[in-house]
Amino acid sequence: xxxxxxxxxxxxxxxxxxxxxxxxxxxxxxxxxxxxxxxxxxxxxxxxxxxxxxxxxxxxxxxxxxxxxxxxxxxxxxxxxxxxxxxxxxxxxxxxxxxxxxxxxxxxxxxxxxxxxxxxxxxxxxxxxxxxxxxxxxxxxxxxxxxxxxxxxxxxxxxxxxxxxxxxxxxxxxxxxxxxxxxxxxxxxxxxxxxxxxxxxxxxxxxxxxxxxxxxxxxxxxxxxxxxxxxxxxxxxxxxxxxxxxxxxxxxxxxxxxxxxxxxxxxxxxxxxxxxxxxxxxxxxxxxxxxxxxxxxxxxxxxxxxxxxxxxxxxxxxxxxxxxxxxxxxxxxxxxxxxxxxxxxxxxxxxxxxxxxxxxxxxxxxxxxxxxxxxxxxxxxxxxxxxxxxxxxxxxxxxxxxxxxxxxxxxxxxxxxxxxxxxxxxxxxxxxxxxxxxxxxxxxxxxxxxxxxxxxxxxxxxxxxxxxxxxxxxxxxxxxxxxxxxxx
Amino acid sequence: xxxxxxxxxxxxxxxxxxxxxxxxxxxxxxxxxxxxxxxxxxxxxxxxxxxxxxxxxxxxxxxxxxxxxxxxxxxxxxxxxxxxxxxxxxxxxxxxxxxxxxxxxxxxxxxxxxxxxxxxxxxxxxxxxxxxxxxxxxxxx
Numbered sequence: 001x002x003x004x005x006x007x008x009x010x011x012x013x014x015x016x017x018x019x020x021x022x023x024x025x026x027x028x029x030x031x032x033x034x035x036x037x038x039x040x041x042x043x044x045x046x047x048x049x050x051x052x053x054x055x056x057x058x059x060x061x062x063x064x065x066x067x068x069x070x071x072x073x074x075x076x077x078x079x080x081x082x083x084x085x086x087x088x089x090x091x092x093x094x095x096x097x098x099x100x101x102x103x104x105x106x107x108x109x110x111x112x113x114x115x116x117x118x119x120x121x122x123x124x125x126x127x128x129x130x131x132x133x134x135x136x137x138x139x140x141x142x143x144x145x146x147x148x149x150x151x152x153x154x155x156x157x158x159x160x161x162x163x164x165x166x167x168x169x170x171x172x173x174x175x176x177x178x179x180x181x182x183x184x185x186x187x188x189x190x191x192x193x194x195x196x197x198x199x200x201x202x203x204x205x206x207x208x209x210x211x212x213x214x215x216x217x218x219x220x221x222x223x224x225x226x227x228x229x230x231x232x233x234x235x236x237x238x239x240x241x242x243x244x245x246x247x248x249x250x251x252x253x254x255x256x257x258x259x260x261x262x263x264x265x266x267x268x269x270x271x272x273x274x275x276x277x278x279x280x281x282x283x284x285x286x287x288x289x290x291x292x293x294x295x296x297x298x299x300x301x302x303x304x305x306x307x308x309x310x311x312x313x314x315x316x317x318x319x320x321x322x323x324x325x326x327x328x329x330x331x332x333x334x335x336x337x338x339x340x341x342x343x344x345x346x347x348x349x350x351x352x353x354x355x356x357x358x359x360x361x362x363x364x365x366x367x368x369x370x371x372x373x374x375x376x377x378x379x380x381x382x383x384x385x386x387x388x389x390x391x392x393x394x395x396x397x398x399x400x401x402x403x404x405x406x407x408x409x410x411x412x413x414x415x416x417x418x419x420x421x422x423x424x425x426x427x428x429x430x431x432x433x434x435x436x437x438x439x440x441x442x443x444x445x446x447x448x449x450x451x452x453x454x455x456x457x458x459x460x461x462x463x464x465x466x467x468x469x470x471x472x473x474x475x476x477x478x479x480x481x482x483x484x485x486x487x488x
Numbered sequence: 489x490x491x492x493x494x495x496x497x498x499x500x501x502x503x504x505x506x507x508x509x510x511x512x513x514x515x516x517x518x519x520x521x522x523x524x525x526x527x528x529x530x531x532x533x534x535x536x537x538x539x540x541x542x543x544x545x546x547x548x549x550x551x552x553x554x555x556x557x558x559x560x561x562x563x564x565x566x567x568x569x570x571x572x573x574x575x576x577x578x579x580x581x582x583x584x585x586x587x588x589x590x591x592x593x594x595x596x597x598x599x600x601x602x603x604x605x606x607x608x609x610x611x612x613x614x615x616x617x618x619x620x621x622x623x624x625x626x627x628x629x
Contacts, residue, residue: 048499050499074499074500075498075499075500076500076501076610077501077608077609077610077611077626077628078608078609078610081500101628102605102606102608102628103605103628138600138603139526139527139595139600139601139602139603140565140568140593140595140600194562194566197566198562198565198566207603208602208603208629209602209603209605209629210500247565247566250605250606250628251562253606254558254606254607257609258555261551261609262547273609273610273611274609274610274612275608275609275610277609415499415500416499417499418497418498418499418502419497419498419500419501419502419602419629420495420497420502421497445600446527446600446601446602447527447599447600447601448601448602449601449602452602488602488603
């Protein structure tokens with residue numbers, strides 16, 4: 001039987017794109033682990049400790065069906081990155097801040113334009129420089145927008161619609177945002193003063209690490225009807241933004257883990273990793289975390305909304321036209337670090353469960369009532385950032401996501417190289433020049449940003465999305481090739 | 489034995505392993521190691537220093553170290569300051585009482601690498617060795 005690296009996690013083949021970690025692997029596992037991957041990706045996955053983390057998550061109280069992992073799974077802290085777990089509050093199900101992550105509602109949005117590569121190429125360097133100047137990024141960079149405490153409270157409770165009402169965006173942006181940019185049940189009072197202090201000048205900032213803003217070209221269309229519904233066609237320019245809830249969200253997670261860290265012992269919950277600290281969804285600690293997490297999620301949608309506005313301004317200035325005249329419409333915005341109460345069918349019974357998506361994207365199928373009317377016939381758009389040298393993807397949710405993965409799919413390429421290994425591999429090279437040779441103009445604020453995030457540090461995103469397509473979780477719509485990148 | 493730290497690899501994030509002859513050196517070196525992961529932060533010329541007292545209690549030594557680093561990180565991230573000096577008035581396996589002096593850093597004179605989002609609990613450890621202490625901490629990047 002194949003095993004996982006040094007931890008020897010057993011894997012049984014379910015089908016060409018799915019593997020099972022049997023419940024018998026560890027006595028505390030309440031359900032099986034299921035990993036979506038093909039033969040090539042599973043070999044890479046075995047290299048780190050992520051499979052053990054899938055098994056660890058399977059020990060959480062109230063977990064239903066299986067502890068799931070997407071093909072972009074890699075070693076995280078507590079949960080693996082690329083993990084999905086649903087817990088049933090009616091059966092003592094827990095909420096775990098580690099199942100959401102520090103960067104609450106880290107997510108991706110995509111803006112389409114009427115421009116083509118031929119329109120942009122001659123002015124690409126100017127455009128990238130303009131974006132780099134306008135969109136704050138990197139360590140310690142405050143935003144162009146400062147919100148006073150009463151306004152910040154409104155962002156926390158009302159999300160991106162409140163920002164759009166302040167003329168920072170187009171009214172249609174709200175409709176094209178997951179949860180319409182505002183998740184119910186957020187409580188600004190559940191967010192600590194420290195979290196507010198960390199986030200007060202960060203709404204509208206990119207951050208660092210794997211966050212980015214990219215100018216891309218649609219280079220291949222696989223599902224023309226869906227692409228047309230999104231206003232996308234071959235050769236067209238798009239803008240992708242990847243960021244989350246910044247310091248505010250990190251501090252909410254930090255505060256909650258401290259709040260919850262004694263709860264498992266008090267309730268007799270045995271955990272294989274402290275980072276999995278959790279509390280029943282229906283407990284004071286669980287409710288407090290959910291209220292704060294939702295507020296941080298609303299902050300993240302507002303953050304991406306403001307950066308969309310800044311990107312539109314940059315395009316407007318460079319191309320001397322309004323962003324409306326340039327056709328800069330938001331295609332969609334998805335969260336990939338979040339927990340949501342959703343209704344799913346489990347063993348033939350409809351149940352409301354708490355779905356943790358940690359590095360996984362919601363991918364509701366055609367006809368689902370929670371997706372915008374204009375996408376209901378094709379399924380929810382799913383945005384998958386890859387790496388800055390090769391590609392990113394647009395997918396749509398498929399019925400298999402509901403049957404197999406609580407309406408979820410992958411979230412990115414998944415790292416294959418540690419940050420230190422990436423820096424070492426970049427010694428004596430100029431990643432910026434290598435990207436330029438591939439036609440990509442990149443700007444980064446941090447000294448090691450481009451080295452750590454170089455294309456080779458990631459798995460091949462084309463292989464990842466092929467698996468979720470073949471597994472029936474989501475369908476490939478179009479591939480986006482980067483031509484301009486800004487990073488923290 | 490001199491206190492030292494080194495980076496330890498992690499697929500998506502970054503960790504440090506710290507060795508020190510005593511607990512105070514372990515805690516101070518871990519804080520300096522964490523800040524070095526963010527960047528080489530040069531104090532701003534003529535900027536006023538700020539001294540704050542940090543009081544912490546935790547059920548075990550590893551949790552205490554993590555809480556201490558989270559406390560320092562908050563100030564570095566939110567106040568854009570770096571650590572100038574640490575003075576432990578009391579430090580045992582479950583309690584910390586320290587005065588830390590922070591100074592604003594000058595981004596133009598600093599080498600900024602990456603944001604450290606948080607200090608995680610994953611594979612967190614503090615162990616006593618024949619020559620002192622060793623700790624491992626992973627950061628979310």
